[in-house]
Amino acid sequence: MTTTTPSSSSLSIAHLVIPGQVIATSSSNNNKSDRFLRGHGTYVESSSNKGNEERLISSVCGIIHRVNKLITVIPYNESIYKGNVGDLVIGRISSVSSSRWTVIISNSSCMKDAQLPLSGVHLPGGVQRLRTKQDSLNMSTFLNIGDLICSEVHKVQQNDGGSLSLHTRSHKYTKLENGILVKVPSCLIARRKSHILSMINNKIDVLWGVNGNIWLQRANTTSSASASASDTIADLQEKMRLEHSTTPISLEIRCILARLRNSIECLRIVHTMCTPENTESVYCKSLQLETTMHTTQIANMLLPENIILLTNEFRS
Amino acid sequence: MSISTSESKFIIEGCRDGCRVDGRSRKDFRLYSSVVGDFALSCGSARIFLATKETHVLVSIKAELVVPASSSPSEGTVEVHVDYMQGNNNRDDDLESTLSNLLVPHLVDKKKLCIAPDYFVWKLNIDVFVITSGGGSLIDACSHGIHTALQKTLLPSITVVPANEGGGGNKPTVQVDSDIKAAECIPGVENVPIIVTVSLLKHKKIPVMIVDATSEEEACAFSKVHVVLDRDESSSSSSSSKKDREPMICALHKAGGGALPFVLLQDVTSFVLEASSSSRVVVSDSLHHLLQDNFSIQQ
Numbered sequence: 001m002t003t004t005t006p007s008s009s010s011l012s013i014a015h016l017v018i019p020g021q022v023i024a025t026s027s028s029n030n031n032k033s034d035r036f037l038r039g040h041g042t043y044v045e046s047s048s049n050k051g052n053e054e055r056l057i058s059s060v061c062g063i064i065h066r067v068n069k070l071i072t073v074i075p076y077n078e079s080i081y082k083g084n085v086g087d088l089v090i091g092r093i094s095s096v097s098s099s100r101w102t103v104i105i106s107n108s109s110c111m112k113d114a115q116l117p118l119s120g121v122h123l124p125g126g127v128q129r130l131r132t133k134q135d136s137l138n139m140s141t142f143l144n145i146g147d148l149i150c151s152e153v154h155k156v157q158q159n160d161g162g163s164l165s166l167h168t169r170s171h172k173y174t175k176l177e178n179g180i181l182v183k184v185p186s187c188l189i190a191r192r193k194s195h196i197l198s199m200i201n202n203k204i205d206v207l208w209g210v211n212g213n214i215w216l217q218r219a220n221t222t223s224s225a226s227a228s229a230s231d232t233i234a235d236l237q238e239k240m241r242l243e244h245s246t247t248p249i250s251l252e253i254r255c256i257l258a259r260l261r262n263s264i265e266c267l268r269i270v271h272t273m274c275t276p277e278n279t280e281s282v283y284c285k286s287l288q289l290e291t292t293m294h295t296t297q298i299a300n301m302l303l304p305e306n307i308i309l310l311t312n313e314f315r316s
Numbered sequence: 317m318s319i320s321t322s323e324s325k326f327i328i329e330g331c332r333d334g335c336r337v338d339g340r341s342r343k344d345f346r347l348y349s350s351v352v353g354d355f356a357l358s359c360g361s362a363r364i365f366l367a368t369k370e371t372h373v374l375v376s377i378k379a380e381l382v383v384p385a386s387s388s389p390s391e392g393t394v395e396v397h398v399d400y401m402q403g404n405n406n407r408d409d410d411l412e413s414t415l416s417n418l419l420v421p422h423l424v425d426k427k428k429l430c431i432a433p434d435y436f437v438w439k440l441n442i443d444v445f446v447i448t449s450g451g452g453s454l455i456d457a458c459s460h461g462i463h464t465a466l467q468k469t470l471l472p473s474i475t476v477v478p479a480n481e482g483g484g485g486n487k488p489t490v491q492v493d494s495d496i497k498a499a500e501c502i503p504g505v506e507n508v509p510i511i512v513t514v515s516l517l518k519h520k521k522i523p524v525m526i527v528d529a530t531s532e533e534e535a536c537a538f539s540k541v542h543v544v545l546d547r548d549e550s551s552s553s554s555s556s557s558k559k560d561r562e563p564m565i566c567a568l569h570k571a572g573g574g575a576l577p578f579v580l581l582q583d584v585t586s587f588v589l590e591a592s593s594s595s596r597v598v599v600s601d602s603l604h605h606l607l608q609d610n611f612s613i614q615q
Contacts, residue, residue, distance in 0.1 A: 092320075146318040146320040178326055249329070261339075299336075299341075302346075304347070
């Protein structure tokens with residue numbers, strides 16, 4: 001076996017590699033069973049000048065993890081969102097093609113766009129049926145370019161550079177309207193049990209997308225006036241969504257939304273985890289500051305001296 | 317940048333109600349911080365960024381001695397170049413021409429850049445390098461950067477040796493004093509104007525006007541008007557000699573396509589004058605140290 005790995009001798013010591021660094025080399029003439037296996041965060045390059053040598057090269061900055069012949073590099077800092085099945089992600093539709101929507105889910109250009117197939121959405125009316133040609137013609141009436149959606153990662157395509165396929169087959173996942181989108185680096189969002197939370201005395205619904213997009217909207221109140229007994233759940237959902245998107249937002253709610261947005265921005269600027277708890281605590285602190293010092297208006301939260309005051313307890 | 321109709325409606329209604337997405341009112345500016353003198357090899361430089369770090373621009377000024385154009389033998393020249401960081405997706409190709417057209421005639425008195433008519437004048441190369449531009453109102457940030465950098469620009473002092481003296485033949489020659497202490501500021505540089513961009517958002521009949529738009533707000537705007545303001549504030553002396561001078565409008569420019577009713581321009585200019593009187597554009601270099609002390613520098 002001609003495989004040489006720097007990490008082979010001592011597994012307890014973490015080996016840090018940088019992108020482009022050769023992790024292992026092997027000659028491809030050898031028996032196939034002798035060669036290493038390419039894991040996440042690595043790629044194989046065969047150099048022609050030195051016989052048929054194959055080199056395993058790191059593609060990210062991180063720590064080598066090795067299980068027998070499988071060599072992976074675990075990224076040190078996941079600033080680029082890497083999808084996991086089941087993640088809640090918030091993205092923007094960038095194009096509509098014959099049977100799928102393309103969704104931008106990452107702010108950086110290195111991330112591939114995700115796909116949302118027509119079969120991955122609930123059609124209006126909520127009936128389960130085959131998608132017809134007519135449906136694919138009407139796709140842009142369901143979701144058009146520029147629309148924001150909240151969806152779940154359905155599949156991670158392994159052979160396609162890790163591109164994601166999404167679905168919205170649940171009442172939780174809808175088109176997002178009448179609210180604010182806040183973008184943070186994805187590493188500041190922790191995975192938790194539930195990513196849809198009510199905050200600020202249940203006045204605001206917050207959707208924490210694992211890809212770093214956070215959506216803030218007024219809480220969806222169920223008004224019984226418009227609901228009739230014959231409605232199915234799907235009809236009710238549709239009605240609620242429509243009601244939510246068409247009701248104008250009061251100035252009071254708008255101020256709360258702006259303050260909450262600035263709280264998240266404060267945490268982003270100091271590069272601290274944007275958890276709901278942290279956000280709510282910054283929010284409360286800014287309210288306190290306003291009453292005691294009479295100076296902190298909502299916009300002033302983002303002045304450097306105020307950011308320092310507000311995030312004091314989170315910066316270590 | 318594309319934006320959904322629902323978002324744009326939300327943003328426009330917020331602007332109408334006076335509570336924008338980040339809590340500002342229509343006339344509020346964001347805070348810009350600047351660091352001066354980062355580049356050792358340029359005559360003057362500034363780094364300007366939003367407090368939220370979404371926009372980050374470098375400005376470097378380099379002066380060189382050139383032979384003036386025969387049409388204007390006693391005038392120096394000023395040129396603005398704009399470059400983007402590689403991988404910056406939202407680049408605006410008009411930025412360079414817009415900046416030059418709006419600012420160059422008002423930056424410095426070109427007659428004062430003359431050293432020896434017909435033979436030597438200063439040429440100021442202003443290089444603007446956009447690192448990130450996610451915060452919107454990029455042209456405003458660039459003009460703040462140019463403003464700050466020009467204040468700190470030092471030109472070496474130069475003595476002209478007249479012709480037929482010192483072996484220069486029948487052409488005058490120059491002697492450059494290499495001592496940095498002898499270097500001087502560009503005369504008249506306190507009055508470098510800045511650009512304030514007004515974005516007009518469509519709301520029923522009357523458009524809603526805002527200053528210092530974020531990139532989302534820019535995406536909703538149907539028109540933008542750049543207003544070049546001569547604010548006459550020499551950063552240090554403004555407190556001592558507080559003159560109640562109105563800012564002056566040097567130039568107006570409507571960006572992008574589409575038509576704008578002519579009567580609206582009057583509203584736009586009065587809106588800018590009103591907004592800039594309560595302006596919160598604080599350009600300070602001490603803030604950076606505050607940031608550096610308290611933040612772990614990220615990204």
